[in-house]
Amino acid sequence: MTAVDMAASPTRPSALAGYEDWPAYVARNRLTAHSEDARQLADTLGVPAVTPDLEYAVQSESEHDGVITSRLQWQLGFGPRTSAWFVRPAGAAGPLPGLLALHCHGGIKAYGAKRLVSLPDGVDRPDSGENPDGGDNPDGGAPLGERPGNANGSVSLGLPPLDVRAKLYGGRALATWLAQQGFAVLAHDTFMWGSRRFGLDPLPWRTAKAVSGQEALWREAGVEFSAAERFNAAAAAHEETVAKAATLIGTSVTGTVAHDDLAALGVLASLPGVDMDRLGCVGFSGGGGRAMVLGALSPLIRSYVVTCMMTTFGSLLPSYLDAHSWLLHTPGLAKLGDWPDLSVRSSATVLVQYGLADQLFPEQGMRDAHHHLMENMPARYTGSFWQEPHVFTPAMQDEAASFLTATLQPRQLTSTPTPDSTRTYQ
Template sequence: MENNRRDFLKKAGLAGLGLAGGGVFNELFANPHSSQAMPSAPAGRSSAGSMTFSASEEAGTSLIGAYGSWAASLIEGELPEFSYRRAEWEDLSSWRRAAGERFEERLAIPGIGDTPEVTVRDRYSYDGLEIEELSWQLPYGRPTRAILLKPRDAKGPLPGILGFHDHGGNKYFGRRKITRTSDDRHPMMETHQQDYYDGFAWANEIARRGYVVLVPDAFPFASRRVLLENVPEHLRDGLDDRNPEEPDNIRAYNDWAGDHEHVMAKSLFSAGTTWPGVFFAEDQKALDILCARGDVDEDRIGCGGLSGGGMRTVFMSGMDERISCSVCVGFMTTWKDLILAKSYTHTWMTYVPLLPGELDFPEILGLKVPSLSPLVLNNEEDPLFTLSEMKKADTILGDVYSKAGAGDRYRCSFYPGPHKFDRPMQQEAFDWFDRWLKGKG
């Protein structure tokens, strides 16, 4: 299992690493931990566990050498311009409007048309659930594929959850990472779910508790991935799209796609948009589709996910009023952490140019206070983040919610172990959804 975890971290971090050299990772994993070997923590905040640090986190060093302290000083000193923690922001509604408009401007969200028409490709029952395989065509790229799950024989509109799959250094797969639709699973997905989700398909588990759960492929994963046949031959590294389900071909494609991220990011920036902006645009269409269903109560909508799914949760929760409850797993820190220690562990999908001087990363999740009830779940030995900065992010969000008089609507919990969304964490997440989407206290 640890070899798989190391491979995951080496390829794509959070939302996707993929940019680091092997030497750093040899240090990072000198004392690997297994999530199966670690006891679960009770809900709520816990004391910090031990952490293996890379050389870039040692005192007096930074990822960019002597330039680190200077770069960090650019966003330190005064609080960010649109931080609700600043004394001049006294009126909550005025701050929400101003900060939300600035955040939307920085995302540079592309216009991608109206809500697309949905095709039901298949409908069947499995493991106590009614499952629909859906697709829709956006104005660009191949059709988006998605899986929708709900309890079999469910009566009346149910609360809905938009489920975000992780990055995992694996762009070949998307929706299948957190769902299970038959006993016949791809062996790589069986391993993936065992390594990061304690063997569970968490979208199935929460659907069984009385939710309609929609899991779409993200850009550019699975059905939305970049096909090799559509890029110039000199960029294909001798690969092609034949026999796509073969594990060796999948691994080769994922290596190629990880190296291709900087090309995609630069092209998106040159087009006047951002990767987070594209994420949000496509995820919002999925949310439109979920909320339009007759079996969904559009007044009770949540979202959540691990890692890259946690990142998408932050952006969606900060931007769309329809999300009233969210669970961000394994993706919460500060911009300073990325400046000095951890940018190499993260994908190009993370960054919003110019935003750090206006909002710290956790403050994005606080943009909808008090209408949003967010839960943040962290792992104490998560090598994608610095523990002290994860705790600082918790303090920042706690201060935002306290100032808004909504401290009870925010919670952050720390669990022992590495990057994961295991069963104890899932239990806390599902109870949180029940509390705020079903009123179960």
């Protein structure tokens, strides 16, 4: 939308398309926390209460590569329906430890959890009545774009970009691979991503100005941009508007993401074949921050892994602020302590993996966070340092799976593995 288009428009487009019911839901529903520490955090983040007895529907199921993958959907109290993928080993006997695989931010909101799931060709492709990421809300969740849509008017974004998986996850579909290691894994789209994205057609005016600038840069460079790339550019600019709206209605981006993650944790605990006494989560980058918040809010989480998402608040000033999204910066959070104190507030066992070449976090901030955790939760904390940039490599995933296997054993057998001395900084 150009400035001329905006001037000619008789009405101002919604800045919350698909989420017009979000403010009223937040006003009516506040999370009741299980402890004082969790209450303080929930109040600071403004976490909405999760709809009780949430029902899910199984949309499809396939067996491949030694796993069974089921596509699930559920409707939360506001916004579009959530799509998720439940992956577990084929032929598994007895209840399995359950994991939430929390997708990263990655600057890509057109797709969420699907970047973590491997599907055989032809399975889970959209039909004429649903959006390509598995959502079926073409009005509230349809992406913007100029390419022809299908019969219901939504714009096709194609398949999820495999280069994201190759670049950040070493080519592995994390959720599928974890299921092959013996876990029952649920990977869901969270608030603002995939099936839970905002409708950005037409664009809100402030977002439209940012997208117009990006399009001009692409054209000048001779870049042919896809509908998904244009949507991601719009969603990046729109995140500022979402953060503003969240503050206005008494929540936050992190708090609303936590709401979606708590809801998914409840679904995971109810799924057949999942041992609800052995639940954990794992996340890279923004997914790691989500794991920390979830562990601090829910006593169901016994163990979790944070990869490339640990530092101190002070270390982000003054040069690293613009490297991060609103998942890390929540007003008032520093009053409760430093970023690593989210893990201290949890009763869970945690592995933190640091990338010493991580371009998003200064090394000293990571080392200071490590010392803080060593001092405040030595019995529940393991830290490992890797000579890696901002990635979740297969070797790091191997370590994470070993840690989760050990810490999610039946309680009488639980033990914490000894950290590798070659990667642990004292």
